[in-house]
Amino acid sequence: METEQTKPKDFTDSQHEIAHIIKALGHPARVAIIEYLLSVDTCICGDIVDVLPLAQPTVSRHLKELKNAKLIKGTIEGNTICYCIDENTIEELQNYFTNISAKLTLKNKNCC
Amino acid sequence: METEQTKPKDFTDSQHEIAHIIKALGHPARVAIIEYLLSVDTCICGDIVDVLPLAQPTVSRHLKELKNAKLIKGTIEGNTICYCIDENTIEELQNYFTNISAKLTLKNKNCC
DNA sequence: TTTCTATATTGCAATATTACGATAAAGATG
DNA sequence: CATCTTTATCGTAATATTGCAATATAGAAA
Incomplete structure (x- = not known):
C-alpha cells in the first residue's frame, strides 16, 4: 500500500x-487599459480616465492591480504619472x- | 464646444x-487543470480531482468555468467524461x- | 434491480472584487 | 500662500468567487 x-x-x-x-487581465477595464496604453504613441497618459466608462477612483484601483501584476509600470512625471506596458x-x-x-x-489528436 | x-x-x-x-484562467486551480490536461497524453481524464488540492465539487466548478470560457471541452465517454483543451x-x-x-x-521607446 | 463509480448541482459560509463618493496628498500655477 | 489638477486612498455597499459537505444524476457492474 504505497500508492x-x-x-x-x-x-x-x-x-x-x-x-x-493572468487574473490581473481578467477584467474588461484592465484589458481596455492595456489596449489604450498600446494605442497611444507616447506613454504619458493622464487621460486614461476619460476613455474608460468608470469613475477616477475605480480606474486608479485597476491601475494599481495591473501595476501589482507587473503588467504596467508607472513613473511619476511631475504632476502626472506616466504609465506604460511592461513588455x-x-x-x-x-x-x-x-x-x-x-x-x-x-x-495525440485521437480523442475529443 | 464640440469636444x-x-x-x-x-x-x-x-x-x-x-x-x-482570460479571467477563466486567472485562478491557480484552473491553470493547474490546463497544465494537467496538457501533460497527459490521452485526454481521457477522470483523475483530475486526484492531482488537485481541492474537493471534487470544487474541481467540478472550475471545470465548468473553463468549459464556459471554451478553454476546455468535455465529451461524455460512458461513465467518465473526457476533458481536453480547446486548441x-x-x-x-x-x-x-x-x-x-x-x-x-x-x-516609441523614448519614455519610462 | 441494487450497488458502485464518476461527475454535477445545491446550499451555504467565508472571502474577494468592484464600484463610487468623499477625501487626502502632492506637485503646478497664479 | 491659495488654488487647481492629478492621482491615490478610505469607507462602504453590492456583487461575485471560492470552497466544502450533502445530495443528485446517470451509466456500469453485479
Missing part, C-alpha cells in the same frame, strides 16, 4: 504566479501560451 | 470577450499576446 499519495497540498508556485498575472510581463504571457500551443500540436 | 465627448458608456464587446476568457481558444490567447508584443516592439 494513493497523489493529491498535493497546494498548487505550485509557478501556477500561483501565472494565475496572478517583459507581456512577453512572459506570450511565451506561456505559445508554449501551450506548441505542446498541443505535438499531442 | 468633451470621449468617455464611453461601456467597454467594447471584444474587450468583454477576451477578459472573460482554438488557446490559440486565440496566443495570438492576442503575440499581437500585443509585436505592437510593443514597434513602439
